[in-house]
């Protein structure tokens with residue numbers, strides 16, 4: 357239940373044991389970037405351009421840092437392009453644009469969300485940075501939005517793929533059915549998920565669980581011809597056949613959870629992680645925001661084999677690489 361990291365503990369935080377001395381510099385750089393705006397800007401510029409800054413407007417590398425009167429950097433850390441004469445900063449065209457939240461707080465939020473399995477809430481970011489709740493929420497949603505489009509991920513899952521669905525907010529109870537089936541489905545959003553064994557996960561909010569919704573979901577995320585493992589829900593049969601998968605099921609209602617290597621335990625493990633995150637850290641999540649938390653949980657799961665520093669680096673790269681095409685990311 358305690359994913360809460362006190363700011364001081366965080367600053368003292370040691371590199372996990374398995375990380376070698378030279379493994380990721382980011383683990384040493386991050387604490388500084390969270391405390392000092394100059395360091396934060398330098399840190400993010402390095403992640404975005406890797407010592408070769410280029411103009412986001414015309415892609416030209418002929419750029420220079422603007423300076424202030426005292427010879428330091430210009431107060432908004434701007435650069436200017438010699439070709440198109442336009443100004444830009446590390447924020448331009450990234451999730452950091454359209455906000456005045458200091459970049460050191462962004463660095464802290466990235467680090468906090470990537471170094472804890474269950475994530476951080478906006479409330480925790482508010483307490484630790486001194487930002488308003490509204491700003492903290494904006495920042496966390498932008499981070500989740502960046503995580504949703506992860507360039508390191510393969511387009512589709514293959515090999516042995518487990519699929520399952522769950523309801524966030526508890527499984528429907530017998531008493532809920534009294535209100536009519538439509539009712540509990542509206543209150544408890546369904547999440548469908550596929551996990552490649554030893555690989556990554558994809559998860560989406562579905563308006564309802566049937567073959568009409570599971571079909572497009574599976575087609576989008578699973579390579580045809582994969583080994584698909586599900587429970588006995590009949591809604592999987594049609595889509596599994598259409599995708600020409602080798603479809604095998606475990607019959608949960610007969611108490612069967614594993615038969616040889618047929619099981620859906622991996623995908624259920626992801627769901628339990630997701631639920632611990634939602635109930636333990638965020639307590640409650642509105643259906644309109646659920647997809648953001650799925651993006652975050654999936655990102656953490658897909659980068660579970662690397663250390664905290666590398667995971668943070670991956671998230672920041674996703675954030676600076678993801679161009680804003682409209683003002684308010686959904």
Ligand SMILES: [Zn+2]
Pocket residue numbers: 411412413414415416437438439440441442
């Ligand atoms: Zn330019």
